[in-house]
Amino acid sequence: MERVVITGMGVLSPLGNTVDRFWEGLQRGESGITKIDTFDVSRHKSQIAGLVRDFDAEAVFGKKEARKMDRFCQLALAATEQAWEDSGLGAPDSPLDFERLGVYVGSGVGGIQTLLDQSDILRGRGPERVSPTLVPLMISNMAAAMISIKYGATGPTLSPVTACSIGNTSIGEAARLIRLGGADAVIAGGTEAAVVDISLASFSNATALSTRNDDPAHASRPFDAGRDGFVMAEGAGILILESLSHAQKRNAHIYAEVIGYGASSDAYHMVATHPEGIGAFQAMRAALADAGIRPDEVNVISAHATSTVVGDKSETAAIKKLFGEQAYQIPITANKSMTGHLLGASSAVEAVALVKSMQHNLIPPTINLEEADPYCDLDYVPGVAREAELTIGLSNSFGFGGHNAVIVLKKFTS
Template sequence: MTNLEKKRVVVTGLGAITPIGNNLTEYWEGLLSGRNGIGLITLFDPSRHVCRIAGEVKGYDPHEYMDRKEAKRMDRFAQFGVSASKQALADAQFEINDLNAEQVGVLIGTGVGGLKVLEDQQEIYLTRGPDRCSPFMIPMMISNMAAGLTAIHTGAKGPNSCTVTACAAGSHAVGDAFRLVQRGYAQAMICGGTEAAVTPLSLAGFAAARALSTRNETPEVACRPFDVARDGFVMGEGSGILLLEELEHAKSRGARIYGEIVGYGMTCDAHHMTSPVPGGEGAARAMQLAMKDAGLSPEQVNYINAHGTSTPANDSTETAAIKRALGEQAYKVAISSTKSMTGHLLGGSGGIEAVACVMVVAKDQVPPTINLENPDPACDLDYVPNYSRPMNVEVALSNSFGFGGHNVTLVFKKYRQEA
């Protein structure tokens, strides 16, 4: 397909359920103010665990978005996805009706799906027997249900799918949705990521892999990407959703346009189950492919929302990858890890970070990397430490990397009438 046949795709709606705010306004204000969303776990008793901290969503009421019967039949990850999707549609003032339903799709990624339901039902199975397991266990647990239930709740009858690529899932979902609109398979796509994996078994598994921070006494400074004293990531939960719309369709209804999505690159390290390839070759290629797809040079990139997990391996490897992909421009671009505030939402992270990138492009404000006190010598780029920064941002990249070697980069750009 030639470039002339590709449709332009814009962002017209945003939704966010996060540890630092349960709507777009709260989330964005939290990012700019450097709000800490990480604290001691309250969703269950974590006293037996080595890591007892997480970025929990606080004050969330699913009944603002669905009735009690519907909420009871959804795992928390699906509740978040449906809620943020409804926010994005309302934000865009986009109505799905009989005339356009078949041209509106849903693509929502998740890393592990309904893990809490699985844990609860396993306990019931072991203590009360197989005949006491819920008939809703499977539909509540399976990862595609956030996308399926969002379609049911909104009436979107177009393309519908789910990406399950670990911590790259939300970004894969946005990128794949971008392709569907760009190539004319849908006029609009509800897309992003969702996760609710702050559960006993999940915490135990990541801790056994020695991936988590154990700063239980000081959770507010536990997540410290690019800092020499970082000791692991902090789990988070929530959902970030974008409404992508074909440009002419958006213009025809007088939609407010936040920005344009112009590039998508994805690669695989083909190296290790959990560790990035040394030197960041796979991540660098994802950035290069995304910029090539967007028709942009490294010199045009102003901001990168880094994967920035606060693990020893990721942060130095991502730094090397950025240098490899951008050359000298790597030292001129502003970079931040918003995970320092929200924790790591696994499959939901690409969703809320794409929302952040869109807002950066729309508002010309760059959020900080908080808790960056002593940069690792191997991490020597501009990570916007501790305080947000006003600056003109024409082009922003969003990086997401997942277990299995998945690498994704999305490119967002200021919307201009002429391409």
């Protein structure tokens, strides 16, 4: 079976719109959470989010092309451009067979702003004025489709919809495809642009969001006793996955290796995680088994850790169940303390963070962890980044509906 490596990465996030700027923010413990100023939030319970700033789609794609895409699709294309250039796959001497180039990119919510805009037109101006492009702009597979079109990728294309696990589902399934010889390379990741009026209202009314509106930077606080919900965010994370043989054939720079993937379902509740973390435990266990490694070989865990009372407890329970006493020895980082929750883009962006962490032997901190929840008593790297020798990292992602996806990354050695 083929080994699978990562040869390119791209990110748009609340911490910055390049991989380097994103990584700088993580290692410094910066917060990307601010007051929402993109629409009127005066009547909303939660008024804060992690927004992608300084991104002008018309400047990037041109006015005509930008109008053909909802924001979630624009973010995905922009992140893919970064990853594609980083990988060098488009170089004139690249041996790439486009029939063996796949695209596995998903979105949980898709083009919700386009749907809202056209719904207003329907009510205000009638059905004759609704755009004929509503459906192609709205459907969540369109990011994968547009990437495929732009890069001429005629290999397998998939748009997973596993809620907040989409990034890891995409990466894991893409790695599986490459291992089995179904593709030489896959553009994989997730994208989301759901910080809009209706989704903010819905999450707020479900009491899922933090209401620390006067102190946005300290609102996302995984594992902290004072956490009061997650913070919505937007962005995109894209990784270029290749077979090792294909990457070596073109002398590509290799960031890391994808060595394991595990998935499961809680089979428990529409939105709540299983209180004992059974599904999370099963997915982590499956990922380690797929990687062929022991629990004691894991150096760092990138936690899903959304900053909800139930979710953080159940993830902690799952980690303890799998790792036993060793759980207290493994450093755990929670990127969402800085970025907020990017929903369908979150685990792809966090995969990039984990790669950078192993590359630099530096674990980003979990910020805002001032008084740990008594049920959350592991080593969450509070406050400041920590140097450590890192070779194998595990990244968790758990989504609404009980969808769990976990990947295992390894620092590349020949």
